[in-house]
Amino acid sequence: MIFGTHSPCKFAFASEEDDFEQIHINDEIQWGIIGVPFDSTVSYHVGSRYGPLVVREGSYSFESYNLELKTEINSCFYDFGDLNTIPGNCLKTCDLLSQTVTDLLKHNINPILIGGEHSLTQGALRAIALNSDHNDLRDITIIHLDAHRDIIDDYLGEKYSHATVLKRIYDLNPKEIVQIGIRSSSFEEEEFVKSNNNIKTYEASSIKEDIKPLIEYLKSIDSKVYISIDMDVLDPSFAPSLGNPVPSGLSPHDVLDILIALKDKNIVGFDVMETATDKLGDITAITASKFVYDFLSLMGTR
Numbered sequence: 001m002i003f004g005t006h007s008p009c010k011f012a013f014a015s016e017e018d019d020f021e022q023i024h025i026n027d028e029i030q031w032g033i034i035g036v037p038f039d040s041t042v043s044y045h046v047g048s049r050y051g052p053l054v055v056r057e058g059s060y061s062f063e064s065y066n067l068e069l070k071t072e073i074n075s076c077f078y079d080f081g082d083l084n085t086i087p088g089n090c091l092k093t094c095d096l097l098s099q100t101v102t103d104l105l106k107h108n109i110n111p112i113l114i115g116g117e118h119s120l121t122q123g124a125l126r127a128i129a130l131n132s133d134h135n136d137l138r139d140i141t142i143i144h145l146d147a148h149r150d151i152i153d154d155y156l157g158e159k160y161s162h163a164t165v166l167k168r169i170y171d172l173n174p175k176e177i178v179q180i181g182i183r184s185s186s187f188e189e190e191e192f193v194k195s196n197n198n199i200k201t202y203e204a205s206s207i208k209e210d211i212k213p214l215i216e217y218l219k220s221i222d223s224k225v226y227i228s229i230d231m232d233v234l235d236p237s238f239a240p241s242l243g244n245p246v247p248s249g250l251s252p253h254d255v256l257d258i259l260i261a262l263k264d265k266n267i268v269g270f271d272v273m274e275t276a277t278d279k280l281g282d283i284t285a286i287t288a289s290k291f292v293y294d295f296l297s298l299m300g301t302r
């Protein structure tokens with residue numbers, strides 16, 4: 001009911017503007033939900049290709065009144081269904097997503113992705129970069145919630161992988177990347193982050209100690225913002241159905257506090273990735289769905 005159309009519009013393949021108009025795009029739509037059912041480069045637990053299905057279903061019991069945020073959900077959004085992915089080919093799938101997000105941007109609609117593996121975030125941000133005045137992300141801060149940095153240049157020889165997605169995004173020249181909830185990283189990634197002063201880190205342990213410095217920093221950001229949530233930023237006790245769970249993570253309340261801190265920013269895109277389960281009613285899926293619900297609730301209060 002809340003996010004639900006079950007008539008997927010796979011308009012990455014549509015060549016005529018008329019095809020797009022058939023789905024009654026109007027000037028009021030600000031947010032376009034796209035499911036990206038793809039999980040070809042995951043290294044451990046597969047299943048995030050079912051994420052869009054179960055995360056949408058997870059919205060079933062949400063009320064139009066968001067009690068926690070004391071608001072009706074009144075932002076204007078539309079669920080465009082799932083992208084036609086190409087199993088086994090991350091780069092081509094990112095290309096299709098980039099074309100699809102470009103279609104949305106032409107109508108002044110910002111993307112909300114439901115994943116699907118995290119590598120797809122690159123496709124959305126590539127579209128945002130290509131549709132900017134300078135063909136990069138120099139005026140955008142990437143807010144990246146994740147247990148992992150995912151900023152290695154290649155993973156087992158693969159440039160386009162869930163484990164390299166932040167490096168591919170870094171290649172698009174963002175103003176800054178803020179990595180939040182990190183608690184797993186390679187030595188090479190630590191060296192890379194240290195040698196680049198536009199990558200800021202708030203490890204999970206520091207947030208557990210005191211979340212206020214993070215919240216203050218987020219409130220001080222004055223650029224455009226893209227928010228990318230890998231569900232494994234959460235502690236596995238809250239979100240066990242993941243590609244690569246890591247103990248000692250954030251709570252859903254921490255994530256809500258982060259979203260509230262960002263609510264007045266100029267947000268150009270949002271994604272919730274890596275829910276890996278085919279089970280309806282799965283706690284990870286419902287929590288991912290709740291993040292989309294809270295985000296859309298906050299966007300309506302600005």
Ligand SMILES: [Mn+2]
Nearest residue numbers: 147148230232
């Ligand atoms: Mn991760």
